[in-house]
Amino acid sequence: MRFIANRSSGKQGFAIAGALAALGAATTLVSGPTALASPARVKIVRVETAREMLAACEAALPADVAVMAAAVADWRPETPANQKLKKLAEAEPQIRLAENPDILATLGHAGARRPRLLIGFAAETENVIAHAKDKLSRKGCDWIIANDVSPALGVMGGENNTVHLVRAEGEEHWPHMSKGDVATRLADRIAAALGRKVAA
Numbered sequence: 495m496r497f498i499a500n501r502s503s504g505k506q507g508f509a510i511a512g513a514l515a516a517l518g519a520a521t522t523l524v525s526g527p528t529a530l531a532s533p534a535r536v537k538i539v540r541v542e543t544a545r546e547m548l549a550a551c552e553a554a555l556p557a558d559v560a561v562m563a564a565a566v567a568d569w570r571p572e573t574p575a576n577q578k579l580k581k582l583a584e585a586e587p588q589i590r591l592a593e594n595p596d597i598l599a600t601l602g603h604a605g606a607r608r609p610r611l612l613i614g615f616a617a618e619t620e621n622v623i624a625h626a627k628d629k630l631s632r633k634g635c636d637w638i639i640a641n642d643v644s645p646a647l648g649v650m651g652g653e654n655n656t657v658h659l660v661r662a663e664g665e666e667h668w669p670h671m672s673k674g675d676v677a678t679r680l681a682d683r684i685a686a687a688l689g690r691k692v693a694a
Contacts, residue, residue, distance in 0.1 A: 502565035509677035602634025
């Protein structure tokens with residue numbers, strides 16, 4: 495079988511959900527297809543499409559915080575095939591694409607149901623901070639976690655990450671660390687931002 499996909503494993507999102515739950519937060523994890531085990535004390539909702547993910551995120555509202563770490567495809571086939579597309583000598587295959595919903599922007603403009611703290615991710619291959627700042631304003635979110643996912647760095651599917659916390663008031667440049675450590679640091683920042691004392 496041949497298909498177009500990304501190499502995102504879900505490891506960073508699962509680690510963040512686990513870190514928030516470990517601090518005592520009631521945590522819902524909306525996950526696309528992955529072989530990862532569910533983090534402890536986390537309610538998991540499994541989906542397969544961007545439209546299903548948007549519906550699940552909206553169903554989880556209201557929420558104090560939403561962390562949007564999934565690498566959702568911007569486009570989907572307009573008409574999915576229910577059988578193998580055969581190679582034809584007389585014509586090249588044509589796959590028409592339709593735009594997927596923008597889940598982060600939808601939650602960012604959800605009015606009274608908007609999460610108090612909305613955090614997006616920006617996976618970039620160039621001009622990481624500049625693109626993250628642009629995304630921060632366009633999507634209507636509070637923070638962006640930006641990282642360079644150039645193939646040579648091995649972030650997609652790997653165990654480590656180097657991220658930048660981008661906010662309207664400035665940036666924090668975090669050192670190279672494991673995705674688990676990124677998750678723990680982010681969970682601590684979230685707890686502090688919400689003014690919450692959370693259980694250990």
